[in-house]
Amino acid sequence: MKKPIAQLVLIFSLLWTSGSAAGKRRPDGRIVNGREAFDGEFPYQLSLRRLTIHICGAAVLDGSWAITAAHCVDGHERKPQEFSLRLGSVRRSSGGSLMNVRTIYKHPTYDPKDMNFDVALLRTQIGALTMDPNAAPISLPESGEPIVENLSAVVSGWGHMSSTESTLSSVLKYTTVLTVNQQKCHRNLMFHGGVTDVMFCAAARNTDACQGDSGGPLVAQGKLIGIVSWGVGCADPYYPGVYARMSHPSIRRWVRLLTKL
Incomplete structure (x- = not known):
């Protein structure tokens, strides 16, 4: 099976x-070291x-x-x-x-x-x-609403649980990540095309750099601030996960x- x-x-x-660019920008699909959600939590x-x-x-x-x-x-x-x-x-x-x-x-x-x-x-x-x-x-942010650096946010999904294990999680998992300075994120991902103003990054050392299932939600303060988009590697603090910015006009x-x- x-x-x-x-x-x-x-x-x-x-x-x-x-x-060529997408070959480097892999669709993101893992929650690493996340916790299992209970019914009704998300x-x-x-x-x-x-x-x-x-x-x-x-x-x-x-x-x-x-x-x-x-x-x-x-x-x-x-x-x-x-x-x-x-x-x-x-x-x-x-x-x-x-x-x-x-x-x-x-x-x-x-x-x-x-x-x-x-x-x-x-x-x-x-x-x-x-x-x-x-x-x-889930509520949406206002158009142009900024995402401040080090904002705590929760990402959830059923993605792979490690970079070496291709089995999907049977139960929804989630973890907390922090948003990354936009310039720092762009520098870190420069050799993979960098990020545009329609994207932003979030990461958490030793728990989750790949962030979650592709297409999954990143939520902060009760709002859907991001959609899981792409990443480089997995659980690598030098390569934060990249999200589509929901507040982009x-x-x-x-x-x-x-x-x-």
Whole structure:
């Protein structure tokens, strides 16, 4: 059973990382040394599934809309019927509710070569994502809202638990990270293309540099400040995890245009 899942994860990773820059910028997929969540602790957390297999994290925005990373759905926008969302459960493969994705919207300026604007919206049946009593939306930051250095934030996901183990976690894991100075982050990742103003970094020494499942939520002060995007290596303090910046004006305008949120 483990072998097919590992093969599918590898296939998706290879598809996502086409292009020279993306070959260095690997979609992020691990919670290292995280703690197991209990039922109801992360009501906004979703498991994005393709052909019944968990491929990414996502987050509830309201009853009809979820948000994830663009690289999680890149190339499959016209096949939303292949995707579903598990909500209301900390278990990756059981519990909660399963809802079908009806429409996929990738950010119009997403670039798979450099992972810029790595955000996608998923539309479901009206009210589907708040029908489960253990599911609830997460708030968004205001447009242009700054992310201060050393801000404590929580990232969660079902990703690989170490850089050498390709098995997904069966139970949702989470850990606390701190946001990194933007200039320092850019310098650290210079040889991997650096970061743009649509991205920001967060890290935690000896616990989590890869940050979590691709497309998963990074939450601070009750707001979804970031979407897990890409990383270099795993659990390396010199290479912090990189997130899509949810407060970036171009992202917030686009989200508001589609969802009215």
